[in-house]
Amino acid sequence: MSNSTRDIEGLIDLMARLPGLGPRSARRAVLHLIKKRGMLMTPLAEAMQHVAATARECVSCGNIGTSDICDICADPRRATGEICVVEDVADLWAMERGQVFKGRYHVLGGTLSALDAVGPDDLRIPKLVDRVRDEGVREVILALNATVDGQTTAHYIADELEGRGVTVTSLAQGVPIGGELDYLDDGTISAALKARKSF
Structure with a gap:
């Protein structure tokens, strides 16, 4: 060369x-x-x-922005008592495109994976439990991808939050098995969010 x-x-x-x-x-x-x-x-x-x-990671939710607290976490109107849990920032942005969810988010930074040696402490699961305790959260919406690792992570989080006085729901119709949020259209995400069910 x-x-x-x-x-x-x-x-x-x-x-x-x-x-x-x-x-x-x-x-x-x-x-x-x-x-x-x-x-x-x-x-x-x-x-x-x-x-x-x-660029930096929001210290509260894990979103990407240019300050320590992202615009969503800083907005008092988003303090609805609802936290939507997603795998990564691309999923958060996909949810925001739908303009349906008005609460706050929590970015895990991935999913549990025995194959890749990713455990709960490698993700932001302990931080989620702290937020549920400290922020008066009433509902945690698990908007994780419909993959094996995504569903394993969802079950783990539901178990961790059991007995903490919080309702745990998951996205319902519209999200196909094996589908990833970042590839879904806004209408599908909106329908899935509105039709969420107890986990």
Whole structure:
């Protein structure tokens, strides 16, 4: 590889590591960015640098924002006594797109997995139990993906919250077995949230 293309190939290799992009897609994306460098590449690089310096995890729920407490947790109107538990931030954002849920969230950071040696303390489950105790939570909605690990995690959380005076529900119709929230349309998420049932 010549020195003249080493930096470009390095950028392609980095882009290829992104979810949904392989080497060919990354190459096309980089070539497009280079062609549109003034209109697209330079602003993108500046935005990425800014987000890299300012993005942080909300200390309360685990959402991503630019302050220690995210906008959802800081909004007093969202203190409804309901917490919606999701696996990751992409799922939280998917729920927000539906504009149906008006409470607060709790991002676990994954699911329990014996295969990957992920236990309760590797996730934000203890923090969830603390929030239920400290925030006057009346209902915990388990909006976890309908996968084996997602359902195992849901059962574990339900067991942990048993006897704590909180109703535990889960999303109902509309979420297919094996489905992931981030890939569902807003109407499906809205219907599933409205039709939640006791867990």
